[in-house]
Amino acid sequence: MVDNQNQFPVDKLLNWYEKNKRDLPWRTTKNPYFIWLSEVILQQTRVKQGLPYYEKFVHNYPTIEHLAKASESDVLRLWQGLGYYSRARNMHKTAQIITQDFNGIVPNNYKDLLRLKGIGKYTAAAIASFGFNENVAVLDGNVYRVLSRFFGIETDISSPKGEKEFREIAENILPKNEKSSIFNQAIMEFGALQCTPQSPDCLFCPLESGCKALAKGKVNELPIKLKKIKIKQRFFNYFIFEYDNKIAMKLRVDKDIWQGLNDFYLVENDSIFDKNTLKNIDFIGDYSENIRLVSKIYTHILTHQKIDIRFFHIVIKEEEMNKLTAKNYQFYTKSEIEDLPKPILLANYYKDCINL
Ligand code: SF4
Structure with missing residues (x-):
């Protein structure tokens, strides 16, 4: 004392x-x-x-x-x-x-x-x-x-x-x-x-x-702080699916980061995909030839997590649009997306790199 x-x-x-x-x-x-x-x-x-x-x-x-x-x-x-x-x-x-x-x-x-x-x-x-x-x-x-x-x-x-x-x-x-x-x-x-x-x-x-x-x-x-925060590494592969000049997004409802925000079609994996590995991914494989844009890898740091993220921009056909809609995705115009709450990295990437 x-x-x-x-x-x-x-x-x-x-x-x-x-x-x-x-x-x-x-x-x-x-x-x-x-x-x-x-x-x-x-x-x-x-x-x-x-x-x-x-x-x-x-x-x-x-x-x-x-x-x-x-x-x-x-x-x-x-x-x-x-x-x-x-x-x-x-x-x-x-x-x-x-x-x-x-x-x-x-x-x-x-x-x-x-x-x-x-x-x-x-x-x-x-x-x-x-x-x-x-x-x-x-x-x-x-x-x-x-x-x-x-x-x-x-x-x-x-x-x-x-x-x-x-x-x-x-x-x-x-x-x-x-x-x-x-x-x-x-x-x-x-x-x-x-x-x-x-x-x-x-x-x-x-x-x-x-x-x-x-x-x-x-x-x-000083001060002494012994408890170190454990950082979890995650890999997010985001697919920006475009149909009729609109983009598929979904509300994140699970108890996870970004709950209540909207994001693109996400495949979380133990690595970041590249164009070649995409061929083997369920649902995406058929489109691996239609990719419009593959982004660089972004790193997003949160208090307890480090997330590597890559975006793939793919134009899809009506059939896939229906499949996504059935999975609770909604298709939004660029200005509608502007009004949706979204993680800031996704907002910035979308604003800077996707032209509808
Ligand atoms: S109170 Fe802080 S700023 Fe002031 S002498 Fe001590 S350590 Fe330095």
Whole structure:
């Protein structure tokens, strides 16, 4: 257990925040729906990339009821390009629950927020603190890093023990007054701008005199994170079947990546096909001579998966069009495809390479 928790220089951190904070729209609101939206968008996403999405959502769905009433397809289309689509699906479902069961009013405390689907400890704390000034610590990756370095803590932040230890420290140093919300924002911003993962600005750091990691020369070693993410390799062979200037697409309904988005005819295999191997593939073989375009291999990286992808563009006859329709594929024009939610790699490839 860290013994110098009461020495955390709260005022120095707050002064730093006052001078250095970024001007961001969710910092000037107490609307819990907007705060929730910003936190969901910013999980795994940088501020610069997330900001336009925040603005689009606030514009299209200015209240929680607007979001609840939207179709999942429209929500996912607006989310397209942010990745982690389950975040959008969960938020949409929870907006419907809040609208139906809570009269559209977001619960105003940490405990009740945690009961909602898709709202974890971090998001519940952020809404309770920023929206309702509850004295609850908000712990994101930035906060773990600042605490680990300042107090020189070597406990693995990905372990349950680490989570408990860091939470206790964060709760202990949190001012239990009207400054708690600002303090939470300040320590997160400090981690994002000053005490960064790769090149923290220790030379001009207001916390430098008390920083244990700096004193022990362990800045680059902390925080400790032992749990390594296992990456699964997958191979996607996509067939862009064209009939009468329309393309076959299908909604992905299985519990897998991109659920709720549309994609082309997919053959997942243990390798990427080339023109020759296609001859042996059921359904495709007959068309191996009609291929209009074979793309290069694209690599798409997700948190837990690395996917190699190749596209084959094939013009088909009516008979095959009927077979695909029977398999729940629908044929869309280029402008209709533009409006469908789709994985961003497919959207970009289609836009750039397929001319109908
Ligand atoms: S001295 Fe360096 S490591 Fe320590 S808190 Fe400041 S920026 Fe972070």
